[in-house]
Amino acid sequence: MDIAQLSERIVKGDRRALARAITLIESRRPDHRETATELLDSLRGTGRQAMRVGLSGTPGVGKSTFIEGFGMYLTGQGLKVAVLAVDPSSARSGGSILGDKTRMERLSRDPRAFIRPSPSQSQLGGVARRTREAVSLCEAAGFDVVLIETVGVGQSETMVAEMADLFVLLLAPAGGDELQGVKRGIMEIADMILINKADGDLKAAAVRTCADYAGALRLLRKRPQDPKGFPKAMTVSALEEAGFEPAWHEMQALTDWRRENGFFDTRRAEQARYWFGEEVRHALLAQLETGAARAEMARLAEAVAEGEIAIGLAAREMVETLGRE
Ligand SMILES: Nc1nc2c(ncn2[C@@H]2O[C@H](COP(=O)(O)OP(=O)(O)O)[C@@H](O)[C@H]2O)c(=O)[nH]1
Numbered sequence: 001m002d003i004a005q006l007s008e009r010i011v012k013g014d015r016r017a018l019a020r021a022i023t024l025i026e027s028r029r030p031d032h033r034e035t036a037t038e039l040l041d042s043l044r045g046t047g048r049q050a051m052r053v054g055l056s057g058t059p060g061v062g063k064s065t066f067i068e069g070f071g072m073y074l075t076g077q078g079l080k081v082a083v084l085a086v087d088p089s090s091a092r093s094g095g096s097i098l099g100d101k102t103r104m105e106r107l108s109r110d111p112r113a114f115i116r117p118s119p120s121q122s123q124l125g126g127v128a129r130r131t132r133e134a135v136s137l138c139e140a141a142g143f144d145v146v147l148i149e150t151v152g153v154g155q156s157e158t159m160v161a162e163m164a165d166l167f168v169l170l171l172a173p174a175g176g177d178e179l180q181g182v183k184r185g186i187m188e189i190a191d192m193i194l195i196n197k198a199d200g201d202l203k204a205a206a207v208r209t210c211a212d213y214a215g216a217l218r219l220l221r222k223r224p225q226d227p228k229g230f231p232k233a234m235t236v237s238a239l240e241e242a243g244f245e246p247a248w249h250e251m252q253a254l255t256d257w258r259r260e261n262g263f264f265d266t267r268r269a270e271q272a273r274y275w276f277g278e279e280v281r282h283a284l285l286a287q288l289e290t291g292a293a294r295a296e297m298a299r300l301a302e303a304v305a306e307g308e309i310a311i312g313l314a315a316r317e318m319v320e321t322l323g324r325e
Pocket residue numbers: 057058059060061062063064065066196197198199200202236237238239240
């Protein structure tokens with residue numbers, strides 16, 4: 001595969017080249033991995049920056065409906081929108097977001113949009129690392145906004161927040177005491193909370209929930225990267241496509257403020273450090289998976305079990321063996 005040619009086509013915004021490159025980065029073949037890293041390195045200098053928006057929320061809250069509607073709103077503004085996903089369940093289920101792609105009918109037909117299901121890998125770390133690389137590819141391809149969807153389970157939100165400029169939490173209207181149900185951790189990383197389904201019978205409850213969260217955010221949080229008045233809680237209706245304009249306006253206002261005050265670049269630099277650490281840790285763990293390493297692990301484990309060698313000493317011997325290879 002000719003990296004220079006593929007890279008050139010991506011920079012021109014060729015979607016087939018982009019799709020092919022993402023397939024390449026998702027491949028676990030060592031030669032593919034090598035080509036993929038070279039490709040990413042060759043695209044480093046484009047100087048393009050998309051607004052990377054992470055979007056999370058429990059199943060049924062309306063993420064897919066929101067992405068389709070909001071995506072159409074953004075392309076309607078002349079923007080190019082890419083949709084990616086970190087879905088740790090997709091390895092098992094065959095890709096719930098893949099099912100969504102066929103449902104996001106309008107957006108997937110839009111020439112200004114690009115939708116890609118979650119990479120299906122067995123580990124969340126792998127899914128997230130590859131999605132982060134896909135984000136870079138979309139950025140190099142000239143997308144203005146990259147939406148990264150994740151289901152609200154476990155670590156996936158934290159990982160998506162680590163690849164986003166803006167992390168949006170989508171919530172459903174709820175009764176009074178349900179505020180407790182949202183993990184504190186996610187309230188701390190959310191840059192914006194959108195209460196969806198603010199329509200019909202649910203409208204009043206949505207407005208109330210929104211006020212509750214706005215209050216909670218004010219009490220809970222003061223971060224240097226938030227200007228006065230942020231983080232905001234707002235209502236939207238993905239179904240009726242209402243509230244998109246104010247939501248987009250606030251996303252832009254927040255991003256502009258962070259750019260002007262240095263927080264945008266600082267955060268991206270921090271994220272680069274984080275992902276570098278992740279890659280190194282992953283590479284070290286992968287060294288344990290070679291045939292020789294497995295055999296040595298098994299041998300030492302046996303020796304430890306038989307009481308022939310102290311655990312700490314055996315571990316050190318193992319690590320030293322890896323270092324010699
Ligand atoms: N009333 C109302 N229903 C919605 C809205 N957004 C989504 N839904 C419905 O909620 C259900 C789950 O939506 P979906 O987008 O699949 O949620 P996801 O699991 O978070 O992706 C579907 O039946 C949608 O039609 C909304 O703004 N208002």
